[in-house]
Amino acid sequence: MRVDASVPAIQLLGVSQRFGDYVAIQGVNLEARAGEFVAVVGPTGCGKSTVLNIVAGLRPPTEGEVRIFGEPLSGLNRLAGYLFQADSLFPWKTALGNVMLGLLLRGEGEAAAREQARAWLAKVGLAGFENHYPHQLSGGMKKRVAIAQVLILRPKILLMDEPFGALDVQTRQLMENELLALWQEDKKTVLFVTHDLEEAIALADRVVVFSAGPASRIVGDFKVELPRPRDVAEVRLTEDFLKIHREIWSLLREEVMRAHAR
Amino acid sequence: MRARVRTLQALLLLFLVLGWEFSVRIGWVDAFFFSKPSDIAARIAEWFRSGEIYGHLWITLWETLLAFAIGTVFGVAMGLWLALAPTASAVLDPFIKAMNSIPRVILAPIFTLWFGLGVASKVALGVTLVFFVAFFNTYQGIKEVNPVVLANARMLGASGRELLRHVYLPSAASWIFSSLRTSIGFAVIGAVVGEYLGAAKGLGYLISQAEGVFDTTGVFAGMVVLAVFVVLLDWAVSRVEARLLVWRPEPGREGGTV
Numbered sequence: 001m002r003v004d005a006s007v008p009a010i011q012l013l014g015v016s017q018r019f020g021d022y023v024a025i026q027g028v029n030l031e032a033r034a035g036e037f038v039a040v041v042g043p044t045g046c047g048k049s050t051v052l053n054i055v056a057g058l059r060p061p062t063e064g065e066v067r068i069f070g071e072p073l074s075g076l077n078r079l080a081g082y083l084f085q086a087d088s089l090f091p092w093k094t095a096l097g098n099v100m101l102g103l104l105l106r107g108e109g110e111a112a113a114r115e116q117a118r119a120w121l122a123k124v125g126l127a128g129f130e131n132h133y134p135h136q137l138s139g140g141m142k143k144r145v146a147i148a149q150v151l152i153l154r155p156k157i158l159l160m161d162e163p164f165g166a167l168d169v170q171t172r173q174l175m176e177n178e179l180l181a182l183w184q185e186d187k188k189t190v191l192f193v194t195h196d197l198e199e200a201i202a203l204a205d206r207v208v209v210f211s212a213g214p215a216s217r218i219v220g221d222f223k224v225e226l227p228r229p230r231d232v233a234e235v236r237l238t239e240d241f242l243k244i245h246r247e248i249w250s251l252l253r254e255e256v257m258r259a260h261a262r
Numbered sequence: 263m264r265a266r267v268r269t270l271q272a273l274l275l276l277f278l279v280l281g282w283e284f285s286v287r288i289g290w291v292d293a294f295f296f297s298k299p300s301d302i303a304a305r306i307a308e309w310f311r312s313g314e315i316y317g318h319l320w321i322t323l324w325e326t327l328l329a330f331a332i333g334t335v336f337g338v339a340m341g342l343w344l345a346l347a348p349t350a351s352a353v354l355d356p357f358i359k360a361m362n363s364i365p366r367v368i369l370a371p372i373f374t375l376w377f378g379l380g381v382a383s384k385v386a387l388g389v390t391l392v393f394f395v396a397f398f399n400t401y402q403g404i405k406e407v408n409p410v411v412l413a414n415a416r417m418l419g420a421s422g423r424e425l426l427r428h429v430y431l432p433s434a435a436s437w438i439f440s441s442l443r444t445s446i447g448f449a450v451i452g453a454v455v456g457e458y459l460g461a462a463k464g465l466g467y468l469i470s471q472a473e474g475v476f477d478t479t480g481v482f483a484g485m486v487v488l489a490v491f492v493v494l495l496d497w498a499v500s501r502v503e504a505r506l507l508v509w510r511p512e513p514g515r516e517g518g519t520v
Contacts, residue, residue, distance in 0.1 A: 087411075090415075105419040
């Protein structure tokens with residue numbers, strides 16, 4: 001399937017989400033071009049995850065419309081893969097079983113699915129761990145399995161909810177670089193939620209800033225024109241990075257302060 | 263550590279048995295009411311040598327297994343259904359609580375009336391006990407499914423039956439298995455109490471017969487056979503459980519290597 005480059009991969013039009021009386025996000029308009037890596041930052045509790053769940057189709061918005069490659073979204077978003085913040089692996093399946101599940105659910109044959117899953121585990125550096133259960137793997141390894149589990153289905157859109165938040169700094173930078181390398185291969189559209197501004201700038205083409213909740217909305221939208229391929233550790237030390245960081249932080253800081261004042 | 267515990271257990275058992283034996287021999291307690299270990303052992307040996315016990319054992323085992331199987335199948339099915347159908351669950355909730363509050367022993371005479379003195383009435387009694395254990399554990403297991411894992415399965419393309427197979431059932435499995443250990447005990451209780459209150463065969467009948475003629479040795483011998491019988495069944499279930507739940511982390515060993 002060739003996608004028309006002029007049609008945005010993700011388009012939110014006046015989207016609001018309420019949980020009972022609580023308004024999580026209000027009047028959000030957001031676009032991501034096909035192949036664009038968009039990071040969403042904002043203070044804790046600003047409804048960033050809500051946006052991902054809406055794009056994933058896990059929860060329809062209370063108001064507004066979601067379009068995926070121009071088509072209105074109803075039900076689950078079949079073009080999206082979702083990398084969750086918390087552990088999302090099936091603890092009763094081995095690493096291999098976890099990675100091949102999506103293929104089996106799509107009707108792929110057992111043998112073919114196994115073969116592909118093996119290749120993907122090798123690709124994320126886990127060859128030899130096929131028969132390990134999640135509880136036998138470290139945090140970073142579990143994230144790698146989760147990444148393989150999602151990417152094996154070749155989603156056009158990748159939704160990531162602070163996927164590396166629970167990892168230590170070294171593992172985290174390693175995983176960020178690996179993610180960029182994987183993304184560079186076929187340039188999926190990525191919506192990456194994080195509260196870490198440095199991570200957002202290091203990874204993304206664009207950084208979108210949400211205001212403090214409740215009733216969060218988008219208060220800033222910044223282009224990150226740092227050259228690719230990037231190394232997430234090195235790019236942080238460049239003058240351009242610091243300049244963008246200062247610019248976005250001056251906006252984000254106000255929102256963080258407001259969130260804390262509540 | 264393990265060997266030490268085993269040694270202490272053996273010593274404790276020896277102490278209790280010898281203490282009992284000698285208390286009777288030197289006349290501290292009356293053998294008429296308490297019998298004594300040597301007599302009980304002799305009685306058990308006699309039962310097995312004459313082959314008299316096998317018929318009773320077999321009947322009790324059969325009743326236990328039937329009650330266990332039927333109660334578990336219905337309990338798990340009902341637990342699945344109600345956990346996944348909130349309306350039905352809300353409607354049936356008071357009925358289930360009411361039924362579960364009935365002391366099962368008082369059902370035994372009715373079941374004897376309905377199903378006769380044979381195997382069926384004991385199985386029915388066991389089923390009423392096993393069903394609720396399996397039901398509540400399955401229900402709880404399904405309710406405690408990790409919502410993130412569930413959302414992940416849906417994003418990977420699972421729906422309906424596939425969610426049941428890949429998420430709900432495996433997730434509830436550890437609950438269901440812990441219920442099986444309890445259930446097998448309840449199935450034995452159902453069978454033995456049923457036999458005790460009216461039967462022509464079985465361990466419960468054996469004990470009740472002995473009691474009828476003030477044969478305390480026979481009562482204690484029946485209890486010992488029954489206890490060993492339950493321990494063996496429980497061991498069998500736990501072996502099956504260990505085989506099927508290999509994915510579960512051992513307590514305190516979560517994390518693995520970096």
